[in-house]
Amino acid sequence: MNPPQDRVLLSDAKIPIVFTNRKDLKIPKVNESITPAKDVPLGYPHGPKTSEFVPPKKRLYGYTVDLRVSSRSKTNLFIAASQDSFPCTPNAPDRLISIYGKPTTTNFDSIYDRASDRLITITGGSPKFVPAKGGYEVAIQGSAKIELKPKYVQDHLGYFLWDKSKPLWPHPVAGWCSWMAHLQQVSQKDIEDASKFMAKNLLDYGYDVIQIDDGYQRASQSGEPPLKPGEKFSELWTEPNDRFPDGLPHLAKEIKSLGLTPGIWVGLFLPLGIKHNEGYVLGKDGKPYRGPWVNYAINGLDKPALEEAYVETIRTLKSQGWDYFKIDTLRHVLYDNYRKAPEYWKSRNQSMEQAFREIMKDIKSVAKDSYVLACWGTLPELAGVPDGCRIGEDVAPDFASIRRSAKYIAQFHHLNNVVWLNDPDYMCLRLPVAEAQTWVTLTALAGGHIMISDPVKDYDAARVDLLRRVGPPMPLRPGNISPAKPDPEFLALNVAKDKQEWTIVARTAWADEDSTKKSVSEFGLDPTQSYLAFDFWDSKFLGVVKKEFAFKSLKQGHCQAVSFRQLQSHPQILGTDRHIGQGVVDLDQVAWTNNTLSGSSLLGKDRAWTTYIHVPSGWKVGSVTAPGSTHQLAGKVLSLTFAPKSGKAKWSIKFNRA
Template identity: 30%
Template structure:
């Protein structure tokens, strides 16, 4: 990543807490009406004797009044640039010595805007906050507009409150009141993209998945020994036990395929699936569930790679390069390679009826495949990160925007806008990730803290996952859900649709290291920027 302005390094021991307003699901549609890119520049600020107006992106985003003592107030507007990051500060001060100044205004944002905290407080415990519905927390001092990626906030110092008041068509309104010895109103455009360093974050081009994601995954239950009968039995059990509580996804993981690499190996199930891979989506749907499937970007046929050397990343000798976990790496900057190897897999699976796609080993393609052989891209004068992104762009184009795509595993900032969710850490449920990437959830994508086993030590994970609005996938043997051991999953329902209460990460120790993504050459374990357990 190229931009790193604003990353904090302080590690905070935090209690994961959730402030929940009325539980309502997002009604956002997946389609986005093109509106063009917002400017990475300051807003237009007009200040009169008693009033203030702020316009940005061709719209009024704040209108209000300013009051002070008999002598009035002074206003100073400054624009600061750190690299590409723009921060515009409006300083309001009373002319009377020892006086106070008061701002009463209305902020107007788009349909994806929400009240929040924009800056870390220097006093009191900092807790992770997520909100279902509109937030009326007294901690809010800002409004973030996701659709246009700007934040308007009041700096620490004066008393301040931001209260949602109403929605007007596709616009949402908030009343803001601030009073103190001085008031600093701060506007930051391209907040996540530039200030937070997410180069590919263009929220005006895509919407967050509008519904909760809850269900079951086969991995911990059956590993790669999973059979057709296991999936049929699980579908029957889920339909009777957990579907009434909103657990409607059944995702088959590793173990069904004939091999990893050529399209025919992915599209032809092994002998454990006698009725073929195409049988399962229909059966799963017949039980009222959504069928999901695991895939992997590894390529393991050496003869095929040798016959199509121009389609694969090569080593210093000009031969197809090998990497741990991924074996041979398809060069997705070559359209013919993508057309022959990637597109047929996902087109075929979508045609079968699969509706949820987990794409695994992406970190290994990037690190062991691409980064470790960066000279391949330099010599060919191809963009390495662009090639990596092209792989997943092809996946998205083939499956469409109406199905969920999960990137796995570890933080994948270069895939922002292409994947609907991201497994933020390694295998095993991550409590820490809920604080390390809290501000990403349902802003950048849906966080996946990994699947949950309902054993004595982990069943509490269902509650915190539900309240934070993250992906909630169970992974037990299905018979367990007919017993009392399945009760925590039922009590955690429904999984909420939330937005973060903060647009910063409570524990920034991981997201503050995103600049290292471009220099990693091994993904064999969690890296400094991946969520910890």
């Protein structure tokens, strides 16, 4: 039940905080701050370094109070928040954090509520946020500063046009993309081979998208020649080149017949010659303005031209059976065309940002329930329209690309499952296995897309195993609610599920690294408690740790992923070899009742999977009920191994006192 509302803090600023144990406390004075708004730093090698867009006279509002009490004084608060809220911090630029559920770990000082776009931060007082009905209970020790930032993402982070009412895409995205596998020489046979391979080896592990990229279309990126009289621009996309002899409807049907989702790439580059030529954006000379990559562009506010140039293509592809749309060159429409013709927009008293949004709105409208990915680069002007955004640059099968991918994951991690689903771009795994392992670790623990792009012949058993062990993707949210720095050495995932909590920490070596000891408090754990440490990739129990943990030495490009579970006095889950989330997707209904540990494990075909259980001193295994499994006790670790099989397996283990 909700606590009594003894005192309402900052009620005039509409901060929903209630004191629950300090009726004697005098309500502190509210301090209001008003500062100019700023545009969004982007930092891509192409185009502007910022979004270069701030609405006229836009201001940022903030409200703070200083709670000044004795250092021994404890103040309990209740923060009202929606179900669409989560604990986080805007103050951790040097470390990357993801969350699943609403963990109570100590590395968070804030609550972000997406429903109201409101951030409440408590600085000082060692706050701990405990989920409760209608919000969070918070205990503060001593003095603290409480701060509210209304319209946090929309205004304070600079996504001024964000429509937060748009629901987030409900499913993780994982699959195969043709681009770096075959570039512009992709063929129908390449897609068919990839579809068969993915259906056979990875569909059971959550990889269900097959996305054709650039190379199937007859439309020319050069913008030449202009369309011929009577030639329909959309048909240059919907009726492919000779490498796709059976056509796109046939291919979409074939992909779907394998249980996969057919996806397709469309670039918004445009030649001259469309029928509704009044829709072209014009330069100073009164002629259609030509910019790099997209050539010419259409004013998104001119609906007939917008339909002919962009939307009709998507409408037809949707009718052909395509259900995943990657819309590319969007940043070039805005930054290389619209922004280069300011006089055009000024003379019409029109907003280029609104025109830009209309392009994506109409595309999403005809795509209906299909996934729409905006590409490439973070595009603040589109916030709230596409389902996902490709936040990074193109990558290749090399270590520099892993580093580049990590840079953009860190910089824009705070947007994932807040504004849209992040796509850090595909991974190329035809590099050394240890580096491929690092790439899938970073991508999986960040919680966005998991897409791959290699010729399928390069997916040997080791690389397939890596992908299986991070699939399906996890629906994670950012523990960092502001940009983090490049080259994150540590990425932590804090999990709360089924009344249990655990943490996975991955360390990445951007250069050769020695072994290093880290306080468990750096990852939100309590240094006064003991934890079971389990190395995921090595499937190895590393012992009981307290206060600090020694990460092993690593060569450049290698990583280590370790899970930590607070030590219990009875048998408990230690870890699994099935999924890097260590229970986020691969364990359900885990419970300890009447000296019995029970639960359900997610399995997968063509590979045996093991759940590891810690059996402390004073306990012994009684009976094991787990059809289709074998078990073995080695020291304090009970291994429960299931034969290859799709779906889930229930299990129950009775323990006796030793």
